[in-house]
Amino acid sequence: MGTRPLSEFQDADLLMVPAIWRQPQRVLRRHAEQIRVIEQHIEADRLTISVGSGSFLLAETGAMRGRSMTTHWQWFDAFARRYPAVNLERRQLITQSGAVFCVGSVNSVADLMIYLCGEIFSQRVARHIESQFSPEIRQRFSPSPLGSPRDLHPDELIADAQSELMKDLRVPLCIPKLASMLGISSRTLIRRFKSATGVTISAYLRERRLDEAQSLLRRTNLSVTEVGSTVGHPDPSHFTRMFREQTGLTPTAYRAAVRQKAFEAIDSST
Numbered sequence: 001m002g003t004r005p006l007s008e009f010q011d012a013d014l015l016m017v018p019a020i021w022r023q024p025q026r027v028l029r030r031h032a033e034q035i036r037v038i039e040q041h042i043e044a045d046r047l048t049i050s051v052g053s054g055s056f057l058l059a060e061t062g063a064m065r066g067r068s069m070t071t072h073w074q075w076f077d078a079f080a081r082r083y084p085a086v087n088l089e090r091r092q093l094i095t096q097s098g099a100v101f102c103v104g105s106v107n108s109v110a111d112l113m114i115y116l117c118g119e120i121f122s123q124r125v126a127r128h129i130e131s132q133f134s135p136e137i138r139q140r141f142s143p144s145p146l147g148s149p150r151d152l153h154p155d156e157l158i159a160d161a162q163s164e165l166m167k168d169l170r171v172p173l174c175i176p177k178l179a180s181m182l183g184i185s186s187r188t189l190i191r192r193f194k195s196a197t198g199v200t201i202s203a204y205l206r207e208r209r210l211d212e213a214q215s216l217l218r219r220t221n222l223s224v225t226e227v228g229s230t231v232g233h234p235d236p237s238h239f240t241r242m243f244r245e246q247t248g249l250t251p252t253a254y255r256a257a258v259r260q261k262a263f264e265a266i267d268s269s270t
Contacts, residue, residue, distance in 0.1 A: 006037060015041045019052030019106065022159050024075065025082075028060050035060050047116075048100045051109055055102045059083040067097040070104040155196040157182055161189065162197075162204070169209050169231045173202060209233070210246050217255040224251045 017038065020027050028035070039061035042048050050058050052072040056079065058064055065085040070092050080088050089095050093108045094115075103112050118126035153159075161182060165173075178201075179189040193201050209231040216227045228239030228251070243251050 006033060009037055010040075012041070012046065014047045014049070017048070017050040017054035017057050019054050019072065020056065021163070023154075023156065024053045024056035024078075026156060026159070028056060039063050042100060045099050049112065050100075050102045052104065052106060055079070056082070058100065058102070059086050064097070064100065067100070068092075068095045069097065069100075069102045070095045071102065072104055153196040155192060157184070158193050158196040161193060161201075165201075165205055166208060169205075169212055170229065172232070173205055175201060206242075206246075210243070213239075213243060213251070214247075214254065217251055218258050224255075227251065 015038065034057060038048070038057055042058065042061060042063040048058065050069075050071075053075050055069050055071040056075070059069060059079070059082070064083070066087065068087045068089050069083075070089045071079045073090075076088065076090055079086075093104045094112055095102045101112055101116075103109050114126050114129055117129050161178060164178060164181060175186050175189060179186040182189065184192075190201065193204070197204055199207070213227055213231045216222055216230060217224075220227075222230070224240070225236045228234065228236055231239075233239035233242060240250050243249070243254070247254060249257065
């Protein structure tokens with residue numbers, strides 16, 4: 001299915017608004033055109049789902065006044081201050097108000113999808129789909145932050161820098177180029193980045209590359225060489241050495257360990 005512009009979005013059966021990376025207010029200011037599309041969808045009483053901080057976009061429409069919503073726990077207070085007319089359900093991971101569902105934790109998306117499959121198709125279909133989920137994926141009472149603690153800071157320019165770094169982890173770090181894109185000097189970028197995140201730019205990028213490598217090793221069948229190339233380490237030997245230095249395991253040993261854990265969890269539940 002090809003990507004289509006937002007202007008062509010109409011008469012859809014389902015609208016899912018994903019979690020917003022970092023500061024939701026930035027998206028509200030920069031992408032006001034999205035608010036009207038979401039408002040029209042809600043007013044048409046079509047199925048609408050927000051995940052985590054994506055609920056800010058739904059609330060911003062004004063169509064959720066007096067209705068129940070939830071959001072990611074990290075943003076409870078900010079959400080309540082900005083939308084006092086919305087009934088914020090802090091104790092609920094999933095809320096429903098008519099055709100609008102809000103999921104507070106990414107981990108709860110699977111629970112909602114299974115529920116909707118039962119409503120739209122049948123309970124038999126829902127049970128079959130549920131059986132395919134690993135117990136490690138469905139941990140509904142273990143909400144986790146959307147992103148690293150290093151991402152939770154108020155410096156929006158550094159947030160833009162982090163976004164650029166994450167666009168393609170294969171791209172070698174070039175601080176002068178990044179600074180030029182942001183309209184500041186390399187010295188200012190280095191200083192503000194360390195002040196906002198607590199680590200250097202290279203250390204931050206190293207952490208994010210490791211995070212992505214671990215995720216790919218857990219969830220995909222890509223070879224170790226392919227995983228390394230995807231996160232900016234095309235030399236398999238260098239990638240293996242880097243991974244072992246940071247985790248104590250080789251990529252192959254890490255993959256075997258986490259998958260064995262998942263299989264043991266499945267076996268114990270049967």
